[in-house]
Amino acid sequence: MLSNKINLNEKFSKFTKHWSPRVIAEMNDYQFKIAKIKGEFVWHDHKDTDETFIVMEGEMSIKFRDGEIKLCKGEMFVVPKGVEHKPCADKECKILVIEPRGVINTGETVGKFTMTEDVWI
Numbered sequence: 001m002l003s004n005k006i007n008l009n010e011k012f013s014k015f016t017k018h019w020s021p022r023v024i025a026e027m028n029d030y031q032f033k034i035a036k037i038k039g040e041f042v043w044h045d046h047k048d049t050d051e052t053f054i055v056m057e058g059e060m061s062i063k064f065r066d067g068e069i070k071l072c073k074g075e076m077f078v079v080p081k082g083v084e085h086k087p088c089a090d091k092e093c094k095i096l097v098i099e100p101r102g103v104i105n106t107g108e109t110v111g112k113f114t115m116t117e118d119v120w121i
Contacts (some may be wrong), residue, residue, distance in 0.1 A: 008034065012094055014121045019113045021097060021105055022121040031118070033097045037089045044107035045084045051099045052078045058093030062086070076080060 004025075011024050011034055019041060021033040037060060053062065054076040061070045062077060063086040069077055079085050106114045 011121055012036070012056075018092070019105075020038040020119070021115065023118045024121060026101065029100050030050070030098055031101050031103075033099070034096050035097060037087060037093055037095060037120040038092045039089070041087045042106055042109050042111055042113055043084055043086045045082055046079075046103055046107050047082050049081050049100050049103055050078050051103070052076060052097065053087065054096040054098070055097055056094040058089060058091060060087060060093040060095065060105070063088060 006024055008024075011022065013020055016036070018036050018038045021035040023031050023033050025032040034056070053060070053071065054071050055071045057073055058068065059072050062079065066085055066108055088108050101118075102115060104114065
């Protein structure tokens, strides 16, 4: 029997930095990343892939050039590929992001939040 059980609360307790996703698992070519977010991220898109956000704790919004969507604990949203978006959270929010391996968190927008290498916990 396999014992690859992952405790999300334990994983979230291993880091404090906001906007710094941590890989916790892979399935086929997809990665499951957890992150703590607070404040505003950068406008960006992912030209070749959708991106899934699942709120584990707290509240967040995803801004689009023509509006925004608010997400609460237990809700999820899939941002379609090529759609420019900007995740935000007034207070700390814990999220699970699902996307293909190799996706840069800021798309082609390079800045202080850009992570070019996976960090596993």
